[in-house]
Amino acid sequence: MKPIRPLPPLVVNQIAAGEVVERPASVVKELVENAIDAGATRIEIAIEQGGRQLVRVTDNGTGISLEQLVLAVTAHATSKIESTEDLGAIATLGFRGEALASIAAVSRMTLVSRTADCDEAGRLDVHGDTVTGPQPASGPPGTTVTVRDLFFNTPARRKFMRAAATETARTTRTVEMLALAHPEIGLSLSCDGRVTIELPPDQGQRRRVLDVVGPELDGELLAFSLSEHGLVISGLAGRPGIARGTARHQIVLLNGRPISDRSITHAIKEAYRGLIDPGRHPTIVLFMELDPQQVDVNVHPTKAEVRFRMPSMVHAAVLTAIRSRLREADLTPSFELQRVVASPAGASDFGSGVAAGRASTAEFVQRFRMLDSVQKGFVYSEVKQALAAEAPELLAARDDVGSGTAVGEIEILPTIKQVREVLQVHCSYLVTQDDQGLLIIDQHALHERVMFETLMEAVGRGNLESQRLLMPAMVEVEPSQVDLLDELRPLLTRIGIEAEPAGPAAIAVHAFSSFLFERRVEPSEFLRDLLDTAARDGVNTDPEAALHETLDMMACKAAVKAGDRLSDREIAELLEQRERVERSSNCPHGRPTTLRLTIRDLEKQFGRS
Numbered sequence: 180m181k182p183i184r185p186l187p188p189l190v191v192n193q194i195a196a197g198e199v200v201e202r203p204a205s206v207v208k209e210l211v212e213n214a215i216d217a218g219a220t221r222i223e224i225a226i227e228q229g230g231r232q233l234v235r236v237t238d239n240g241t242g243i244s245l246e247q248l249v250l251a252v253t254a255h256a257t258s259k260i261e262s263t264e265d266l267g268a269i270a271t272l273g274f275r276g277e278a279l280a281s282i283a284a285v286s287r288m289t290l291v292s293r294t295a296d297c298d299e300a301g302r303l304d305v306h307g308d309t310v311t312g313p314q315p316a317s318g319p320p321g322t323t324v325t326v327r328d329l330f331f332n333t334p335a336r337r338k339f340m341r342a343a344a345t346e347t348a349r350t351t352r353t354v355e356m357l358a359l360a361h362p363e364i365g366l367s368l369s370c371d372g373r374v375t376i377e378l379p380p381d382q383g384q385r386r387r388v389l390d391v392v393g394p395e396l397d398g399e400l401l402a403f404s405l406s407e408h409g410l411v412i413s414g415l416a417g418r419p420g421i422a423r424g425t426a427r428h429q430i431v432l433l434n435g436r437p438i439s440d441r442s443i444t445h446a447i448k449e450a451y452r453g454l455i456d457p458g459r460h461p462t463i464v465l466f467m468e469l470d471p472q473q474v475d476v477n478v479h480p481t482k483a484e485v486r487f488r489m490p491s492m493v494h495a496a497v498l499t500a501i502r503s504r505l506r507e508a509d510l511t512p513s514f515e516l517q518r519v520v521a522s523p524a525g526a527s528d529f530g531s532g533v534a535a536g537r538a539s540t541a542e543f544v545q546r547f548r549m550l551d552s553v554q555k556g557f558v559y560s561e562v563k564q565a566l567a568a569e570a571p572e573l574l575a576a577r578d579d580v581g582s583g584t585a586v587g588e589i590e591i592l593p594t595i596k597q598v599r600e601v602l603q604v605h606c607s608y609l610v611t612q613d614d615q616g617l618l619i620i621d622q623h624a625l626h627e628r629v630m631f632e633t634l635m636e637a638v639g640r641g642n643l644e645s646q647r648l649l650m651p652a653m654v655e656v657e658p659s660q661v662d663l664l665d666e667l668r669p670l671l672t673r674i675g676i677e678a679e680p681a682g683p684a685a686i687a688v689h690a691f692s693s694f695l696f697e698r699r700v701e702p703s704e705f706l707r708d709l710l711d712t713a714a715r716d717g718v719n720t721d722p723e724a725a726l727h728e729t730l731d732m733m734a735c736k737a738a739v740k741a742g743d744r745l746s747d748r749e750i751a752e753l754l755e756q757r758e759r760v761e762r763s764s765n766c767p768h769g770r771p772t773t774l775r776l777t778i779r780d781l782e783k784q785f786g787r788s
């Protein structure tokens with residue numbers, strides 16, 4: 180064996196770069212983080228050819244003095260921490276003192292920097308292990324770091340870089356995440372001379388999030404906040420309708436740092452449980468501020484993961500913050516119809532016609548009478564306007580037109596909520612109204628949600644009620660499914676089912692859930708479906724999740740189906756339950772139970788606005 184020798188510093192730094200500098204986006208991340216730590220309020224980023232040819236980051240932060248330039252690119256030299264104790268409470272994004280040294284070891288780097296109290300900038304060039312400078316140069320206060328020819332001297336790494344477009348996309352994502360984490364900082368990104376991101380400084384959280392994820396989401400994001408045990412949580416939670424197939428729009432920021440944390444992801448998923456399909460991911464931007472002593476950021480090479488000192492407190496707080504916001508929101512999605520009335524001129528000009536003097540009050544009263552109750556509801560504001568202009572004495576005679584008092588012969592509807600006229604359409608949908616507009620309810624989806632919540636409540640109190648069968652119900656199954664029975668037994672007990680093997684390919688159901696029994700669900704059919712699902716997908720190892728899935732299945736089987744004609748009483752009951760049940764806006768699979776066509780949209784359709 181050859182003798183042991185210390186490695187040359189360049190090689191040491193190149194090895195370190197292997198951990199920290201994976202691709203151009205990591206260079207951008209490190210340089211922007213340095214700029215943020217330097218107190219910059221504006222940061223300009225430029226890349227060429229996906230960053231393979233050039234990455235340049237310019238900031239207006241504190242700068243580095245000429246004498247300190249060499250130290251800045253020296254490994255394990257940092258201005259951010261001094262002692263072991265400091266490692267316990269890291270308040271900056273960087274602290275290891277290795278990013279610039281690592282990047283310089285695998286590229287051609289130029290640093291130009293000037294501090295506020297200096298008239299002149301300093302410049303340092305590092306190409307592999309040749310260092311030129313520091314020497315005086317011209318430049319504004321702040322720092323510009325230019326990184327050319329990334330991985331020029333480490334061919335193995337160079338090979339792993341992707342096409343320029345892919346690297347550009349990764350850099351864009353990195354910049355977006357840092358921009359979300361710091362709405363107070365102005366940021367721009369230009370790719371091959373074209374500006375692709377331009378964000379002004381001092382944006383609030385909401386403005387910044389909308390600028391990054393898309394302004395069209397404005398009405399879809401619910402602001403939440405919570406402060407507990409020194410943890411300050413805030414952010415924007417997307418309505419269930421904008422959940423995505425990927426977790427790209429699920430962003431978690433801790434103390435100004437984008438992080439990924441399984442426990443927080445779990446808390447988010449849990450908060451949305453039942454509101455979105457389990458395979459989808461909510462759109463959410465979560466900001467957390469926590470005393471740096473409560474979190475260890477020194478556990479991952481690129482600091483993308485952290486370790487909380489009180490992980491269950493953090494989990495609970497995140498879950499509560501988001502869940503309670505979703506609970507208080509009306510999550511019934513509105514749907515927009517395409518405008519069918521081309522010109523408002525052709526549309527009926529009910530109230531405004533009166534106001535413009537084109538119709539007499541008598542005519543107006545006549546026409547108003549002919550409207551049905553829904554229409555009366557939405558002409559209300561116009562009625563008020565028209566009366567104020569044409570017949571103020573009618574308004575004056577009554578205290579308030581809007582409160583349901585009679586105006587002359589006109590009965591103006593109070594809030595529509597109290598009206599309970601419901602139409603069952605095609606034995607599948609219920610059509611009714613609330614104070615915002617027309618509601619269209621999917622009877623199966625809503626009933627399923629109601630059943631599910633009822634079941635959840637019942638298992639919360641103990642095992643579900645069970646009913647003994649006079650004759651056991653026999654289920655023919657695959658021999659392998661008989662073995663599954665043991666695994667399923669704790670679950671079956673919780674839902675009130677008692678079943679035993681009855682031969683190599685048969686199972687006997689001795690007792691069945693009263694809930695399912697009352698709703699005429701066949702014991703053998705239910706058990707076969709349960710076993711088929713377990714055989715296909717495996718039994719969920721998390722008992723709560725397994726229970727959840729099973730209750731879901733029970734609710735689906737017990738609920739009224741599309742095509743079932745409902746009696747008036749059944750309809751009334753269902754709607755009453757809709758008000759009582761939490762999360763009635765979505766079925767347990769996350770699909771909506773109700774759609775709303777708002778009065779505002781109707782007005783648009785009829786050319787009234």
Ligand SMILES: Nc1ncnc2c1ncn2[C@@H]1O[C@H](COP(=O)(O)OP(=O)(O)OP(=O)(O)O)[C@@H](O)[C@H]1O
Pocket residue numbers: 209213214217238240241242243250251252256257258259272273274275276277278279280322
């Ligand atoms: N844009 C900048 N403005 C001012 N000072 C900077 C800038 N970039 C780097 N520095 C100085 O150079 C030092 C080294 O930077 P480097 O990124 O290598 O290490 P770090 O930020 O301290 O830790 P880490 O390796 O975790 O990023 C910093 O501690 C800082 O003092």
Ligand SMILES: [Mg+2]
Pocket residue numbers: 209212213272273274278279
């Ligand atoms: Mg750094």
